[in-house]
Amino acid sequence: MTRIPAVERRAELVAAAVRMIAAHGVEGATTRRIAQEANAPLATLHYCFASKEMLFAAVFEYVAGQYREVLTRNAVRGDVETTARELLRGLLEWYVANPDVGPAIVELISWGQRQEDKQAELVYNEAFETMRPILLNAASSAGQSVDPSTIDDLIYIVSTLSDGFALNWLVFTDRAAALPQIELTLGVLNAWMSANLGDSSERGARASRASA
Template structure:
């Protein structure tokens, strides 16, 4: 039997955790259940992730990084406002195309906020920095730090609100219409700079 490297096994555990959290919630996402979903011994999970918190942080970090990778498509000749609005649209589309990941991200953040406030603050900071970096890249460094922070926070707040609304009503057409409204709001703010 071929030996599986720690990094590959790490990714298996992250993917298994996403599925288990989406199905059972964070509280019921035991390391035993996650190891079983990854088809791995529990001891291997604890070797790769020393604590459940380490695993949860890795899951959340993955949920921040994966959609950021989808933001490679910048509209040719687009203004900074159009690029930033399109970025919000791409994020919403990515998560609606990956509903298990959207559910996991929401469930995980709510659990962390309630149970590990310091980790929640750290995760929000990582998310804000990733969003700032992505906006800076798609707009070709068009903003000073204050504007970049303001735009990034608005984008995160709009995205989170759109996802919460979608979880509640489940209507993709309604989500798309609400996303277009939110994109116009982002474009208006960006254009004001």
């Protein structure tokens, strides 16, 4: 039997934990179920993770890393408005393409808030720390003068719209409806940017609507 490297086995167990949390909730995602989902002996899981809490901490890090990867991948070279739209679009399309992610995140955030180490904040802090330099660099490259506090507000809007869409997708999982809802959600972002970032946002919004 081929020996699977420990790093690879840990990654398989974390991915299996995400699927089991999405399907059964945090309490129902037992170590036995997770090990079976990963096609690994239960003893291997306990070897890789000394406790269920350590496994879930790795799951939080994994989800935060996924956010970072999605945001970085969608960091287009454009002005603030164009960049913010693509960041949000990338997140929304990621939720649709990965239906286990939304339920797992909701379960994890709810569970994490009851823990003392505030792991639930990890995902949001990671998203903020990833988006902020992307948007600041976009403003600098485009020669835009945008107050850093406005950038922070924009990040909050993107995060909130993303969360709302994720919850709706979690409830209905209607792919046909989700596609126009992505454009509707982007329209809300366009409206906020038009009101808070000036004329260039409205030009970008018109271009976005025309493209859609």
